[in-house]
Amino acid sequence: MKILFHSPHQEADAWRDALAQALPEAELRAWQPGDTGAAxxxxxxxxxxELFAPRDGLRAIFNLGAGxxxxxxxxxxxxxxLPRDVPLVRxxxxxxxxxxxxYVTHAALRYLRRFDEYDALQRERRWQVLEPHAHASxxxxVLGLGVLGAQVARALAAL
Structure with a gap:
């Protein structure tokens, strides 16, 4: 099984090592410009x-993002x-x-607890108690209640 890999933020070696354990028959290669080999x-x-240039044998495209x-x-x-007959998998x-x-609960708590204002007071070397913002206010x-959005909404509701 030949797997073509590309991500500007992740190294192919980490994926290669993980796949070697789960799928020992898998051969992962990092895409380079000009690579039109089968996958x-x-x-x-x-x-x-350019990665999707006509490529023999491509059976699926897995996107590493949320969608x-x-x-x-x-x-x-x-x-x-994109090849028309190749499924996209999220x-x-x-x-x-x-x-x-x-990330989202950090941002919400930062606002509710007024941490930005405490940071400013600290820089001024002032101590002052600030009332937290009311949750009701x-x-x-949450734009989208798919797999990620629904979990984020539940976590925020639990604050």
Missing amino acids: DYALVWRAPR VDALLALEREYPGT LEDSGMARQMIE FTVA
Whole structure:
């Protein structure tokens, strides 16, 4: 099984090591400009359109992000980039929900507890107790209640 990998933020070696344990028959190679060799699967994040140049045997494209929006945007901008008969697969979670929950709850608590104001007071070497903002006065809109959004909404509701 040949897997083509591309991500500007992650090294192929980490994926190669993990896949070697789970799929010893898998051969992962990092995509380089000009690589048009055969691949069974593409494992990508922010892939350039050249990666999808006619490629023999491609059976699925796995997007490393939360959805396939970036791939669909690439297809809209450059029609015909993605092979029509190859499914696009999104990762359902892979830890992204946990990261998003931490990020969003951090931001919400930073506001509710007025940490930015405490930081400013600290720089001024002043000690002053600030009343936290009331939860009821704080509205958050979660755009999309898919796998990630629903978990984020539940975490915020629990604050």
